[in-house]
Amino acid sequence: MKQPAVLRRLSAVPRSDLHDRRLAALVGSALGVAFALCFATGLLSHLIQEPPGWFDWVSRPAGLYRITQGLHVVTGFVSIPLLLAKLWIVVPKLIEWPPARSVAQAFERLSLLPLVGGGLFLVVSGTFNVARTYPWQFFFPAAHYWVAWLTIGALVVHLGAKWAVIRSSLGSPDGGRADVLEPRRRQFLAGVGATAATVFVAVAGSTVGPLSRLSVLAQRRPGVGPQGLPVNKSAVGARVVDAATSTDYRLVVEGKVAHRLELTLSELVKLPQRTAELPLACVEGWSTSAVWTGVPLRDLLDMAGAAADAEVRVESLQPRGSYRVADVSATHANDRDTLLALRLNGEELHLDHGYPVRLIGPNRPGVLQTKWVARLVVT
Numbered sequence: 001m002k003q004p005a006v007l008r009r010l011s012a013v014p015r016s017d018l019h020d021r022r023l024a025a026l027v028g029s030a031l032g033v034a035f036a037l038c039f040a041t042g043l044l045s046h047l048i049q050e051p052p053g054w055f056d057w058v059s060r061p062a063g064l065y066r067i068t069q070g071l072h073v074v075t076g077f078v079s080i081p082l083l084l085a086k087l088w089i090v091v092p093k094l095i096e097w098p099p100a101r102s103v104a105q106a107f108e109r110l111s112l113l114p115l116v117g118g119g120l121f122l123v124v125s126g127t128f129n130v131a132r133t134y135p136w137q138f139f140f141p142a143a144h145y146w147v148a149w150l151t152i153g154a155l156v157v158h159l160g161a162k163w164a165v166i167r168s169s170l171g172s173p174d175g176g177r178a179d180v181l182e183p184r185r186r187q188f189l190a191g192v193g194a195t196a197a198t199v200f201v202a203v204a205g206s207t208v209g210p211l212s213r214l215s216v217l218a219q220r221r222p223g224v225g226p227q228g229l230p231v232n233k234s235a236v237g238a239r240v241v242d243a244a245t246s247t248d249y250r251l252v253v254e255g256k257v258a259h260r261l262e263l264t265l266s267e268l269v270k271l272p273q274r275t276a277e278l279p280l281a282c283v284e285g286w287s288t289s290a291v292w293t294g295v296p297l298r299d300l301l302d303m304a305g306a307a308a309d310a311e312v313r314v315e316s317l318q319p320r321g322s323y324r325v326a327d328v329s330a331t332h333a334n335d336r337d338t339l340l341a342l343r344l345n346g347e348e349l350h351l352d353h354g355y356p357v358r359l360i361g362p363n364r365p366g367v368l369q370t371k372w373v374a375r376l377v378v379t
């Protein structure tokens with residue numbers, strides 16, 4: 001096989017001494033840790049949103065999801081400078097000719113396609129999702145999820161193939177040459193580290209209050225929005241304004257119940273109320289805490305005569321859209337702080353926060369905190 005002209009020309013470019021094994025292993029290790037954390041927290045988020053039979057997500061501690069998902073988004077963003085630095089360090093290896101000297105090496109190099117391609121796809125699609133921009137046809141959560149498996153699979157193959165090299169490069173700093181080169185490499189590492197730290201600060205403020213003023217890249221800020229809370233989907237955007245403000249509004253409880261309920265807003269207000277401070281934690285990484293007051297879901301289930309282990313499908317007035325329904329497991333339904341909230345931070349719910357009734361519960365992703373609730377179907 002002849003070496004393509006473009007690769008020949010690229011390999012002739014004089015190389016800086018930064019294209020180095022030890023640097024590759026160091027930056028690669030940081031990237032590996034970031035990817036592993038990002039994968040684990042992403043997998044958890046997927047399990048919570050589409051739970052298989054064996055998985056029952058706890059309702060406590062109330063802010064756990066806020067932390068795991070914050071970590072997911074932050075480690076994803078921090079991966080970007082690490083991934084770019086790592087690719088830059090190994091460019092000479094990527095364009096090496098011939099591409100493989102043995103079957104094993106061919107396999108190892110082929111695994112770089114899903115590893116590099118998958119890694120880039122994940123950080124780019126994740127960034128667009130956080131920006132709530134979808135310049136593509138595919139369904140983001142499914143694509144992001146399956147490519148994550150592919151990428152992690154390729155990462156395991158890569159680690160297996162490179163284990164010996166990684167260990168030796170991290171162990172002995174390159175014999176004698178290291179002494180001469182070390183300051184430049186250290187500078188390079190410091191640069192990569194500073195970039196990653198800057199990205200961290202610029203993003204983490206969407207969840208970590210004290211950092212929020214520094215978070216130029218944060219897509220939402222805690223405390224900014226009606227009633228001090230950000231809004232993802234407005235009432236106008238969800239096409240619920242008329243139904244939500246109509247005097248015909250009823251909250252219906254039906255399905256596997258002894259008696260079907262139909263409650264007006266003033267009947268709901270007269271029921272015993274409970275107040276809880278709970279975070280709203282969006283899958284996109286922003287989160288913010290608020291004080292919610294409303295009727296515990298379990299009280300309504302008891303009034304309707306539902307079973308003690310009842311699960312509930314919560315439906316919104318919103319006519320269309322993937323987030324108009326959410327399932328509540330028995331564990332969450334039985335948590336006293338899982339509320340059909342009528343008030344937020346001491347005021348009647350703002351229309352954009354789900355007036356007249358919104359579901360809010362401890363330790364649930366934002367997408368499962370349904371706004372403009374109209375129907376509870378007990379299953």
Ligand SMILES: Nc1nc2c(c(=O)[nH]1)N[C@H]1C(S)=C(S)[C@@H](COP(=O)(O)O)O[C@H]1N2
Pocket residue numbers: 229230231232233238280281282283316318321323324352353354366367368369370371372
């Ligand atoms: N009916 C309905 N409820 C919804 C949504 C929606 O699009 N429709 N968005 C969800 C998402 S993704 C989040 S993060 C929270 C955001 O709540 P907020 O807009 O009140 O801050 O509401 C959730 N509840």
Ligand SMILES: [Mo]
Pocket residue numbers: 232281282283284366367
């Ligand atoms: Mo969300």
